[in-house]
Amino acid sequence: MxxxxxxxxxxxxxxxxxxxxxxxxxxxxxxxxxxxxxxxxxxxxxxxxxxxxxxxxxxxxxxxxxxxxxxxxxxxxxxxxxxxxxxxRTTQTNEPARCATLLPQLAAIPGPLALLEVGTAAGLCLFPDRYAYEYTAPDGAHRLGESPVVVPCRIDDAAAVPERLPDVVWRRGIDLAPIDAADPDAIDWLATLVWPGPDHAGRVARLRAAAEIAAADPPGIVRGDLLETLPEVAASAPADATLVIFHSAVLLYLDEDERRRFVELVDEVRAARDGGVVWISNESSGTLPPVDALVTPGLDTDRRFVQSVDGAPVALAGQHGATYEVRPFGAA
Structure with missing residues (x-):
């Protein structure tokens, strides 16, 4: 032991x-x-x-x-x-800067979006359309949006920089222990979960500013086990929107059988909606073996998530949103 x-x-x-x-x-x-x-x-x-x-x-x-x-x-x-x-107290790192690594994929999905995050904590990643972004690409700086929450991100290919914010018409979350963004004590705990160190300077202030946005317009967060509640919550999404199911550093808390069951549930939701579902996963290597099998052998994934869309790896995403790399996968 x-x-x-x-x-x-x-x-x-x-x-x-x-x-x-x-x-x-x-x-x-x-x-x-x-x-x-x-x-x-x-x-x-x-x-x-x-x-x-x-x-x-x-x-x-x-x-x-x-x-x-x-x-x-x-x-x-x-x-x-x-x-x-x-x-x-539980580990519920709720980093709004992860939206910078979700945005390149969200911006590429046409039509209005219905966002469903599993392991959402206070739901701070359910507001990618309410934040501003400063992408630093090889060709220079790119600014997108206006907001008190400004997210910096280094991106390795200018072609991957999103050109628009998504049109989000519905946002829901699932969590075993939802956090009220208006609860100062709960937000103080989230701030304590931010790691010490120069690379994390600015994260606490950004978290608190994002919590104010979430508190002003609270997303619907369902308390429950994602394996039990996902189909029901997904079924409540508007039929005329593309449902985006996403998560970051959540599946590592499930065992191997539970992870397989989650993937099956996503497929069931997709079938129930006749398609119209996009699954975005940000998880460390070793969490989803079918995704890992499609990653170039020997690729260094330390300190980054392997981001996949519908089970196919597309990028390496910084665990706290600071970097986004598409070149290891051949295209933006």
Missing amino acids: TERIAAAYDDFGRRWAHGTSPLYEEWSTGIAGDREVLARLAALPAPVRQPNRIFAAARWAGSPLTGYPQWREWLAANWDRVVEVAAV
Whole structure:
């Protein structure tokens, strides 16, 4: 058990936090080699001991943002409080900047769109048409939209830069524990889930501004298991709109059978609507084997999602929306 936990923390530090959050990389790799802390983690339920959840719970409880030796002393002295927070708070990273990596695909879909996000948290990614975007491409800067929420994104092909905002006529979300964007405490927790580090400067302010947009016009969010509620919620989408089912870093929390069932459900929804459905997935490699099988062997996917549309990989999307790469897949 402790070896598996050590491997998970080492992977989190070296694969995901490396180069983007030096402090979380140090904490993760420190824990990976710390038998006492690993033993404490092994006593917790699997969802509670996730790195981002433990780290955010520690920060919520007042931990210092210091190197591992000092932080570890604090953690040992405040372990019960950290576990108490982690037991009632969940990992629901709700990064509105991910819309910058969704927009190239959304803008290419004709007609009005009905957006359905699974694992939506506060629904901040349901408003791609309400944000502004600053794409930096090889040919220069491209600005799209006007909004208090401005999302920067580096894109590797000018042809992939979207030229318009989507026409969204319906937006719904599904989540086991929906977050009210108007709840200050809930938004404070989402802000605590933002990683420390220079690459994440601006994310908290952007999150809070996006929460204000969502609070002013709340999307319909259904509380429930996505495997149980997806068909019913999808059936309520307007028939004259293209239904877009999307998610980011959600399916990794399902087991292999549950992931297969989710893909089957998407196919069932598509059949029920006589087509008219687009499925956009942003998940780390290893989550959807049929998608991985279509990715060029040896392609470096660390710190990025493999974005797929209807099961075909189309881009590498930065996990927090900062980058979008289509060239590894041959075309914009």
